[in-house]
Amino acid sequence: MSSKIIGRPDSQLHWTQTALGSYLLQWEQQRCDEAVADIFGYYSLQLGLPLLQGLRANRMPHRWQALESAQALQDWEQERAQNPAAADHGLTPVLLADPVALPFAEACLDLLVLPHTLETSSDPHAVLREAARVLVPEGRLVICGLNPMSLLGLQRRLERGNSYLPGLGWGPGYGRLRDWLRLLAFEIEAVQFGGYVPAVQSARWLRRWQVMDRVGPVGWPVLGGVYCVVAVKRVVGMRLLGPSWKARSAMVGAPVAARRQPADAAASVVGPGPDRKTDQGGGWEI
DSSP states (O other): OOOOOOSOTTOTTGGGGSHHHHHHHHHHHHHHHHHHTTOOOSEEEEESOTTSOTTTTOOOSEEEEEESSHHHHHHHHHHHHHOGGGGGSSOOEEEEOBTTBOSSOTTOEEEEEEESTTTTOSOHHHHHHHHHHHEEEEEEEEEEEEOSSSHHHHHHHHHTSOTTSTTOOOOOOHHHHHHHHHHTTEEEEEEEEEOOSOOOSOHHHHHHGGGHHHHHHHHOGGGOSEEEEEEEEOOTTOOOOOOHHHHHHHHHTSOOOOOOOOHHHHHTOOSSSSOOOOOTTOOOOO
């Protein structure tokens, strides 16, 4: 794998063309496929990074790819021009949407995927608030991001640069992201960390360091270079109602209590046989 960089230096897709970026992108693709495979609904949206096919394993009838800005669309068009194979990679972007002001009504999306969208936004907390607005109750939110509390983050602070992941900033760490999600009534359903390798520019050295991806999840699981979080929107006081036929079937099968006869009515019966008599006091007919 070559570490040649394609595109402009300020492109948001710049980091995906490095050896390390391609390696991390492959790990995130696998995690997204696992996360969205069993999420059901009608409407799903991926906002940002069209090179990551975040919705390809999902089976919802309506799946859309959106980009954050005209600059991101221009970067994607240039990438497709230089790499024709990218034209068929994932969903084609169909709209431009500001992450803090999505063009969707309240509670209308069943699934929202944010691949490194928080890192490209100037207000990541506002992006999460907007995600909470457009998701339906029990809707899912999938977030992929860089983990500052990792070996990659330590190298960046020591080197005072980001040459191994050019064009990609650092968003909130997992600890802060978890607090923000709880504040917005999200419950974290699953989280995985990956990318324990150090930052290297050569694909050859990257393959040599891949042994750390087998040791890292056991020795220091929360210090991976990237994370994938799946959160569920919870609504306080909401109770899911079952189908009404269950209540009707329960009533049909319920035992019926026998009617108890008064003692004086039983005493008013005169003789056996079909000729039944009723007492003069207006008692029960036997």
